[in-house]
Amino acid sequence: DAGITQSPRHKVTETGTPVTLRCHQTENHRYMYWYRQDPGHGLRLIHYSYGVKDTDKGEVSDGYSVSRSKTEDFLLTLESATSSQTSVYFCAIRMTSDSDTQYFGPGTRLTVL
Amino acid sequence: AQTVTQSQPEMSVQEAETVTLSCTYDTSESDYYLFWYKQPPSRQMILVIRQEAYKQQNATENRFSVNFQKAAKSFSLKISDSQLGDAAMYFCAYIATNKLIFGTGTLLAVQP
Numbered sequence: 001d002a003g004i005t006q007s008p009r010h011k012v013t014e015t016g017t018p019v020t021l022r023c024h025q026t027e028n029h030r031y032m033y034w035y036r037q038d039p040g041h042g043l044r045l046i047h048y049s050y051g052v053k054d055t056d057k058g059e060v061s062d063g064y065s066v067s068r069s070k071t072e073d074f075l076l077t078l079e080s081a082t083s084s085q086t087s088v089y090f091c092a093i094r095m096t097s098d099s100d101t102q103y104f105g106p107g108t109r110l111t112v113l
Numbered sequence: 114a115q116t117v118t119q120s121q122p123e124m125s126v127q128e129a130e131t132v133t134l135s136c137t138y139d140t141s142e143s144d145y146y147l148f149w150y151k152q153p154p155s156r157q158m159i160l161v162i163r164q165e166a167y168k169q170q171n172a173t174e175n176r177f178s179v180n181f182q183k184a185a186k187s188f189s190l191k192i193s194d195s196q197l198g199d200a201a202m203y204f205c206a207y208i209a210t211n212k213l214i215f216g217t218g219t220l221l222a223v224q225p
Contacts, residue, residue, distance in 0.1 A: 031211070042117075042157075042204055042215035050211065058212065090158060092213075098147050099165060100208050104158035 003027050004105035006091050012111045019078040021108050023091030025071075031094035032074040033102065036060060036087040043090060047073055083110045115140050115209050119216035126195045127224050133180075134190045134219045136205030146208050147181065147188045152218075153201040161203070164188065196222050 003026035013019050014019060025034060031050055035043040035058075045058030047066040056067050065077045078085055091105040117138045128184035138147070149161040164172045164181050176193045188207075191203050192199055200223045205216040 027136065033213070040217060043206075043213075044215070045212050055212075065156045087154065092158075094211075099163055101160060101163055102208070102213050103160065104150075107156050107158075110120065 003104065004091060004093055006089075006108050007106040008108060009106065010109050012113065013081055014113050015082055016080050019081050019110065021076045021089055021091075021110070023074045023076070023105055025074075025093050027093070028071055029093040030071075031096070032068065032093070033092040034058075034064075034066060034074065034076045035090045035092065037087075037090060037107075038087050045054075046076065046089075069077065078110075080113060082108075084111050086112045115207075115214050117147070117205055117207060117214050117216035119203075119205055119219050120224045121219045122217075123220045123222070125222040125224060126192070126199075128195055128197060129191045130195055132195055133146075133189060134192075134203055134205075134221070136190070136216055138186050138188065138205070138207050138214075140207065140209055142209060147179075148206045148208075149177070149179070149190045150187075150206060151199075151201045152204065153198075156172065158204075161208045162190065192221075195223050197225060199223050 005024045007022045033048040034046040044060045049055045049068045067075045089108045092102040145166045147164045151159045151161045162174045178191045179191045202218045204218045
């Protein structure tokens with residue numbers, strides 16, 4: 001257990017509304033990641049962070065923004081949700097002391113109607 | 114392009130039997146890590162096993178072992194003495210330049 005929580009765990013929202021998902025970790029890891037999981041695609045990287053206020057884009061970053069003002073929190077924001085953003089979202093931390101292994105939070109199921 | 118390919122979308126195994134899940138990847142790097150993750154119906158992503166590319170010895174974790182062929186860029190997972198609790202989606206992945214690249218997964222069914 002890498003001490004990762006995600007909130008909310010489930011959310012239903014309407015097209016055009018803003019949505020923020022939160023990832024919280026308790027072990028002071030430098031690297032944090034946001035992925036989305038869709039059928040037939042596995043997990044795809046949205047954004048990642050390598051420190052407070054340091055973030056970079058992944059392969060599916062369009063329509064998403066992130067922020068990291070504290071080491072323990074990594075926020076994912078959908079500024080104006082679309083139905084194509086209906087997905088399961090996973091947060092992960094990377095343990096550089098453990099062969100760069102990534103450990104995942106429980107996931108958030110987001111439905112955009 | 115850095116890619117991971119799992120060519121078996123679904124597989125089935127009898128309880129107590131052995132099954133092998135295939136994974137190939139493409140990278141130009143010489144040093145990297147490879148992983149197998151398990152995702153049961155609970156949706157939680159669980160690390161099964163990992164392999165450092167610079168190590169020639171294949172990793173083993175209890176009933177799980179890998180066959181790592183660096184030259185062939187192949188990283189298969191062998192599950193011995195399959196149990197009902199092994200039924201899940203299995204993802205192969207490798208880490209490259211801070212990013213974990215996933216395959217599309219293999220859904221494993223275990224028949225009693």
